[in-house]
Amino acid sequence: MLDLLIKNADVISTAPGAVTVRHGHDIAIQGNRIDAVLPTGQIDAGRAKEVIDASEMIAMPGLINAHCHNAMVLFRGAGEDVSIERWFNEVIWPLESNLTAEDVYWGALLGLAEMIEAGVTTVADHYFFMDEVARAVEQAGTRANLGWAVFSAGVERPENKLRETTEFVERWQGGADGRITTWLAPHSPYTCDEAFLRLSADWARKLNVGIHTHVSETREQVQISLTKTGRTPFEVLRDAGVFEVPTIIAHAAHPTDGDIALMARAGAGVAHCPKTFLKLAAGIAPVLKMREAGIPVGIGSDGVVSNNTLDILEQTRLAAMLQKHENRNAEVLTIADALTMACNDGARVLHLPDLGDLAPGKLADLILIRTDSPHMQPVLNVTANVLYSAQAADVDTVICNGKLLMRGRNLLTLDKRQIIAEVRSRMARLQQRIPGQRLQTYEA
Amino acid sequence: MLDLLIKNADVISTAPGAVTVRHGHDIAIQGNRIDAVLPTGQIDAGRAKEVIDASEMIAMPGLINAHCHNAMVLFRGAGEDVSIERWFNEVIWPLESNLTAEDVYWGALLGLAEMIEAGVTTVADHYFFMDEVARAVEQAGTRANLGWAVFSAGVERPENKLRETTEFVERWQGGADGRITTWLAPHSPYTCDEAFLRLSADWARKLNVGIHTHVSETREQVQISLTKTGRTPFEVLRDAGVFEVPTIIAHAAHPTDGDIALMARAGAGVAHCPKTFLKLAAGIAPVLKMREAGIPVGIGSDGVVSNNTLDILEQTRLAAMLQKHENRNAEVLTIADALTMACNDGARVLHLPDLGDLAPGKLADLILIRTDSPHMQPVLNVTANVLYSAQAADVDTVICNGKLLMRGRNLLTLDKRQIIAEVRSRMARLQQRIPGQRLQTYEA
Numbered sequence: 001m002l003d004l005l006i007k008n009a010d011v012i013s014t015a016p017g018a019v020t021v022r023h024g025h026d027i028a029i030q031g032n033r034i035d036a037v038l039p040t041g042q043i044d045a046g047r048a049k050e051v052i053d054a055s056e057m058i059a060m061p062g063l064i065n066a067h068c069h070n071a072m073v074l075f076r077g078a079g080e081d082v083s084i085e086r087w088f089n090e091v092i093w094p095l096e097s098n099l100t101a102e103d104v105y106w107g108a109l110l111g112l113a114e115m116i117e118a119g120v121t122t123v124a125d126h127y128f129f130m131d132e133v134a135r136a137v138e139q140a141g142t143r144a145n146l147g148w149a150v151f152s153a154g155v156e157r158p159e160n161k162l163r164e165t166t167e168f169v170e171r172w173q174g175g176a177d178g179r180i181t182t183w184l185a186p187h188s189p190y191t192c193d194e195a196f197l198r199l200s201a202d203w204a205r206k207l208n209v210g211i212h213t214h215v216s217e218t219r220e221q222v223q224i225s226l227t228k229t230g231r232t233p234f235e236v237l238r239d240a241g242v243f244e245v246p247t248i249i250a251h252a253a254h255p256t257d258g259d260i261a262l263m264a265r266a267g268a269g270v271a272h273c274p275k276t277f278l279k280l281a282a283g284i285a286p287v288l289k290m291r292e293a294g295i296p297v298g299i300g301s302d303g304v305v306s307n308n309t310l311d312i313l314e315q316t317r318l319a320a321m322l323q324k325h326e327n328r329n330a331e332v333l334t335i336a337d338a339l340t341m342a343c344n345d346g347a348r349v350l351h352l353p354d355l356g357d358l359a360p361g362k363l364a365d366l367i368l369i370r371t372d373s374p375h376m377q378p379v380l381n382v383t384a385n386v387l388y389s390a391q392a393a394d395v396d397t398v399i400c401n402g403k404l405l406m407r408g409r410n411l412l413t414l415d416k417r418q419i420i421a422e423v424r425s426r427m428a429r430l431q432q433r434i435p436g437q438r439l440q441t442y443e444a
Numbered sequence: 445m446l447d448l449l450i451k452n453a454d455v456i457s458t459a460p461g462a463v464t465v466r467h468g469h470d471i472a473i474q475g476n477r478i479d480a481v482l483p484t485g486q487i488d489a490g491r492a493k494e495v496i497d498a499s500e501m502i503a504m505p506g507l508i509n510a511h512c513h514n515a516m517v518l519f520r521g522a523g524e525d526v527s528i529e530r531w532f533n534e535v536i537w538p539l540e541s542n543l544t545a546e547d548v549y550w551g552a553l554l555g556l557a558e559m560i561e562a563g564v565t566t567v568a569d570h571y572f573f574m575d576e577v578a579r580a581v582e583q584a585g586t587r588a589n590l591g592w593a594v595f596s597a598g599v600e601r602p603e604n605k606l607r608e609t610t611e612f613v614e615r616w617q618g619g620a621d622g623r624i625t626t627w628l629a630p631h632s633p634y635t636c637d638e639a640f641l642r643l644s645a646d647w648a649r650k651l652n653v654g655i656h657t658h659v660s661e662t663r664e665q666v667q668i669s670l671t672k673t674g675r676t677p678f679e680v681l682r683d684a685g686v687f688e689v690p691t692i693i694a695h696a697a698h699p700t701d702g703d704i705a706l707m708a709r710a711g712a713g714v715a716h717c718p719k720t721f722l723k724l725a726a727g728i729a730p731v732l733k734m735r736e737a738g739i740p741v742g743i744g745s746d747g748v749v750s751n752n753t754l755d756i757l758e759q760t761r762l763a764a765m766l767q768k769h770e771n772r773n774a775e776v777l778t779i780a781d782a783l784t785m786a787c788n789d790g791a792r793v794l795h796l797p798d799l800g801d802l803a804p805g806k807l808a809d810l811i812l813i814r815t816d817s818p819h820m821q822p823v824l825n826v827t828a829n830v831l832y833s834a835q836a837a838d839v840d841t842v843i844c845n846g847k848l849l850m851r852g853r854n855l856l857t858l859d860k861r862q863i864i865a866e867v868r869s870r871m872a873r874l875q876q877r878i879p880g881q882r883l884q885t886y887e888a
Contacts, residue, residue: 073818076833077825081778114818278765279832281774308832309819321722330725334525374517374558375753375836377864378871381521388723388752389520392819393837420821427822 003402004029005048008040009059009368010382014343015357019336021382027059029364032177032402036360052397052407056372058382060339061358062121062143062365062400063312064346067212067250067271067300069149070125070133071099071107073114074423074430076304084218084280088442092305094433096128103430105132106422111310112140113414118311118392119367121400124248124271124300124350126185126212130168138176141405141413143365145248145350146172147185147212151440152196159199162186166203173209179401181209181352183248188214189233190221191440197240210246210351213237216254218282224443234259243268246351250300253277253285260286264293269349271300272341274318275307284322288332298346311392316342320387335383368397447846448473449492452484453503453812454826458787459801463780465826471503473808476621476846480804496841496851500816502826504783505802506565506587506809506844507756508790511656511694511715511744513593514569514577515543515551517558518867518874520748528662528724532886536749538877540572547874549576550866555754556584557858562755562836563811565844568692568715568744568794570629570656574612582620585849585857587809589692589794590616591629591656595884596640603643606630610647617653623845625653625796627692632658633677634665635884641684654690654795657681660698662726668887678703687712690795694744697721697729704730708737713793715744716785718762719751728766732776742790755836760786764831779827812841 006027013020026043028035036043045051072092079091099107104127115123122143125133130148137144148165152158162184169182184207186192186200192213204211216222216233225233234255237243243266252270255263263270272285290297299319301310316338323333347356354363371379375389398406405413450471457464470487472479480487489495516536523535548571559567566587569577574592581588592609596602606628613626628651630636630644636657648655660666660677669677678699681687687710694715699707707714716729734741743763745754760782767777791800798807815823819833842850849857 074822075824076822077828080825080828080832081775083774087774110818110821117818275765278769279774281768281772283772284769304833308828311819311835321719324725325722325728328725328727330527330531330723331525372864374554374561374860374864375755377554378518378520378867380519380871380875381524384521384524384752388524389748391755391835391837393835416818420816420818423822427824431824 002028002030002035002048003050005043005045005051006054006059006368007045007051009054009057011037011358012058012060012339012383012386013358014061014339015359016340016344019339019383027358027366029399029402032364034358034360034362034364037358054368056370057396058369058371058386059358059366060369060386061343061356062367062398063119063342064298064350064356065115065120065123065301065310065312066248066298066346066349067273067302068123068125068310069127069303070111070123071104071127072303072305073111074103074107076308079305084282085442087280087306089438093438093440095430096439097437098430098432099128101129101132103426104129105136106419106426108133108136109140109414109419110423112136112142113411113416113419115310116140116142116398116405116411116414117395117409118313119395119398120310120312121365121367121398122346122350122352122355124212131171134172134175134180137180139413141403142400143179145181145183145212147183149185149187151187151191152193153191153440158196162196162199162203166207169207169209177401183210183212185212189225189236194236194240197237197242201241201245204245210248211242212248212250214250215252216259217251219254222254232256232259234262238262248349251285252290253283255286260290260293260295263290263295268295270295270297271349272297272319273300273302273307273315274322275315276302279306284326287319287323288327296345296348297341298349299342312342313390313392317387335387338387339383364402365400367395369394370396446472446474446479446492447494449487449489449495450498450503450812451489451495453498453501455481455802456502456504456783456827456830457802458505458783459803460784460788463783463827471802471810473843473846476808478802478804478806478808481802498812500814501840502813502815502830503802503810504813504830505787505800506811506842507563507786508742508794508800509559509564509567509745509754509756510692510742510790510793511717511746512567512569512754513571513747514555514567515548515571516747516749517555518547518551520752523749528726529886531724531750533882537882537884539874540883541881542874542876543572545573545576547870548573549580550863550870552577552580553584553858553863554867556580556586557855557860557863558754560584560586560842560849560855560858561839561853562757563839563842564754564756565809565811565842566790566794566796566799568656570694575615578616578619578624581624583857585847586844587623589625589627589656591627593629593631595631595635596637597635597884602640606640606643606647610651613651613653621845627654627656629656633669633680638680638684641681641686645685645689648689654692655686656692656694658694659696660703661695663698666698676700676703678706682706692793695721695729696734697727699730704734704737704739707739712739714739714741715793716741716763717744717746717751717759718766719759720746723750728770731763731767732771740789740792741785742793743786756786757834757836761831779831782831783827808846809844811839813838814840
């Protein structure tokens, strides 16, 4: 018996360098893996426990969010039309100092509901109170790489905080039926000193995990690092041994050519979050150059206080359009490249080689997108319609690890009314700004 | 009696320089006008023929699409990842030579269905076979400024073609209960010679209408104009008398400071279409500068072969983010500015002063946006959620000229299944590329 048979979809495969569309294909799922993808009718529907008719739908791999601060959804809209300094010091870090573990749990559920509704099946989440986030992921049925954010700046005995996060790593590694992986998450070279970064790298090596951190977000960060240390933020990380373990480099908006070579040699992965960077006017990462150097560049949503949605399709579209704009060349970063970034490259960044494509043997993380709306018609070009015309709301069905999480836009694992009500009940307290109370200080 | 009462919405007013949000307000509609906007409960619901509960919804003016080639939806996805030259010469102009009047009718209906679903109540449509487009607008119930596109390059006796379009103007001016206005639409200074532009301006003056045209889309167009004529495309239009009538200047991606001053003096309006310009790598218009000069800059979708959707919310979001990026300043082109562009400034560009705001006395063109989805929660910042988090699919209800066009996402004036079926039946023929057959030739 098969567990699930999806019938008659237009199937997008996102193998690197070989994005293909197969019209009228069936997808067989057995357990948590894709068993077969064949022309419709070749698989006996009678063998399947459940059959989904995907006529007028596009099937593609579940989208991968390679960098996120998920529970920040609690503060959506709180920091608009402000510089990055004001954004950190007047909005984010004061507000985040209000968070309790329970707030983060409900925030994470709200964000996971949003991501499932947008076809995002995997997220690299870099935040606080990560045990609660892991519980939320367990419940939602999605896949996640979780890192507990830590700072050394202004923290007494930061090594103790780091140790607590290594305990989280051990507690949840491989949790939720293998859907959860855990990495370390020192926040950035501008909030973590070199000794702390070295300690993080040492721990990551011992635990056999990677490091998820923020690097070279602004020109000013690079300049300050050069002035203070004589090295770029990437070089500081290198000297601390961070590149000796797997890395998710969030943003990398302003790498030097040397930094790009360094990432390529190290096998580092980049998470590109273009909407944040437009909104904060921080500059756009040289995605083409990084891809040409062989660096996997996945797509991230960042937190919604800068990005406002967790919609990876929206970010991927922006990523493609902005590289055309920045390079003054309409022919670069093609639709195939962009879809590869959102799926296969995201999986490479997270070191999850069984993800990122819709093909036999891969983990069964996939989504169905409706095409029967005016804005998706006619379907002359399946991949163009997905990248440039679809909305998150066109995602009809979401499957992760072989299990249905959404069908006909109904969430099957989460109760969104309850989640929204819980979140609302917390907002009066969470919106307070207590003078002098903030998590960190941003200097630029 | 009132015709319609909308109860308990968060109401966004987009008066220029005074975007406001009023929580929990009711909107009374009488005939085709907004009668009152008052705190909920102050208007007797018993007086209304129809009542809509808009709790958990945001009300705002209908969005205005200030530049569109609507029926190009027929070719959605046909020209991807190509330069502007290839886009015109290998894709658009060969394909458009296949169009019949009936094709344009069904294409226009498909596009109008998409626009209603995206909350767009008014469109400035610049295309061919405009009688059929007017019929489609009449049926859809939306508002439109229609211009029949004409060229002089390569056309025998182009003045005859122009005269036919003046007859269209007279035939449909004020049609569909006043929802239709008609202007002239010489395509651009690169496809129309100066004599033809002068003739267009003369006709527009006689007819007391405006001109809708494309200007300075690329750096190369400006350079070629300077080389050939010693003047910028804007100066050519000025010398032809075009600025002596109202104008919709589509794109204006590369105006000189002198061109901006010229537009400001003339009272010209600009239609800004950022997605097209990212995708074709043609450069982004200096929107801030134009706004500072007092030029109304509305938001356009352009045609979907470059833009891929007719979603004005998506374009407005891009417009705001790109000005932050291009000016390296996160504090410019605020949310209030952006919403003003999509509504009030669009109305100014189209010379429709009774549109563009949700306030007593204005025409009753408004939309309701749902906020009860995870990606719209919490609602700390109503205008931020609309601009930066909403999807077109969050538009629940659309009212134009006092009439309901969509409710609960059900289209009330158009049958989208029939429209999609009709469009599909035409696609095999429409996709043919007949060697040597094309509408125009683009030279750059």
